[in-house]
Amino acid sequence: MDMRLNPIVRFAGSKLLRLGLLLLAVALFTFVLLSLSPIDPIQAYVGADMMLISPEQQELIAQRWGLDQPFLARLWDWLGQLLQGNLGISMVFNQPVIEVLANRFQASLQMLAIAWLISGILGLLLGIASGALEGSWIDRAIRLYAYTLASSPTFWVALLLLIVFSVSLKVTPICCAAPPGVLTEDVTIWQHLHHLLLPALTLSIIGIANITLHTRQKLIEVLHSDYVLFAQAQGERLWGIVRHHGFRNILLPALTLQFASLSELFGGSVLVEQVFAYPGLGEATVQAALRSDVPLLVGIVFFSALFVYIGNTIADLSYPIIDPRIRLGGNLEP
Known part of the structure; x- marks a missing residue:
């Protein structure tokens, strides 16, 4: 024991x-x-x-x-x-920094969680499809999508989606986290999700690219390995090889990249919340920077570092669950 x-x-x-x-x-x-x-x-x-x-x-x-x-x-x-655990008083909001962080992060957390889950799941699936079908038109289409979005500025993608879905098609709201003029307690779940959908999709679309490309490359390396060639010689089919041999080998690197992307999502939310006028932690960061609110800016940086570090620690703790050979120290059991 x-x-x-x-x-x-x-x-x-x-x-x-x-x-x-x-x-x-x-x-x-x-x-x-x-x-x-x-x-x-x-x-x-x-x-x-x-x-x-x-x-x-x-x-x-x-x-x-x-x-x-x-x-x-x-x-x-x-x-x-x-x-003593006191981050000071915000000059912009005239409230304790801890209260501002709690209120604003509560709004941002829902958007970040949806974007993080969508980008992780779709990125993994697209990477598997692209790697397994290397050289096909599906692979080329997925790579074109990933390379294009990986090099696209976050604010540009947000503005483009806002123009298309909110201004032209009018299927999503233009701004805010709730309909203007409606009290917080009167906002329905559907109204909240309706305003949350487009900002979350904007963050997830950009986050998909890196995970897709990384998963594709790792799966191609696995499929070109000697033991996979031996399995193919025995008559095992492609998707059976991916399921039995490839999935575990690509899951750990994808999980590492997924938790590492928390910092990118956190930074991207600053621009996305500005474009969509979403009242989250990102918008508070911009206001604090423009008005030189040192206590709030320090608190936000302090909290973001804590948030990303906890995410990476959760990733470390999940490795032995995915692959029991891995110990907490990072070594493989003999």
Whole structure:
């Protein structure tokens, strides 16, 4: 029993230590970088009304947000609050950063989850079909689709889909997460899904490309291996070979790429939410950047690093389930 628990304890301890160091480094680097930005935080906070307020009012604003303190004093105070679990107050929303993150991520999580599942499933299926039918017209069509979308900017794809489905065909809403003027408690599930569909599909369409191309290449390598050639010589059919020999070999790399794509989805959601005016964490990131909201930006970067790290850890934990020969340390059992 102890022999089984020790690797798990070591693995968990190593992951937690790395996570703590990663979050501290990311948060510290982000805070320092944003604090040294040439953008005047007071002017960014006030906006177009900067000429209408007096120097005394500007000083009061600086005192309110601690901007009148020296850089090292602000850094030391911020580190003390961070160690206590306090990410500060958002200058844009005038709320605790943790509350802003919770509210905005709740809206983004549904879109990210749908996009992540669709891109993973379709990417794997298209990659298998393309690799198994190498050289056919199906393979060429799938590769053309994947290469085209892999090189397409996210905002351009979002604008194109918005013009086609929302403006021209009028089958999807133009913006927002709910019909304008409708209270949150009055929004039906269908209305919510209707507004969520196109942004989620936009993210998934782009995420499919990398998984498709990677799965295709891995399957081709498996199909050209010696043991597959031996199975073919014994009369086993193509799809039987893919199911019995190829699937397990391509599933682990595809799973790794799928969890690694969380960072790309998170970054892509910033542009997609701006195009569709979707009130999620991506839109909050843009507002915080435009108005130099340092506490909120640091909190978003901090949270995104935590989100991606947890996703990669889940991928590591799933490897022994898919292939029992793999241990948590990453080694194969003899």
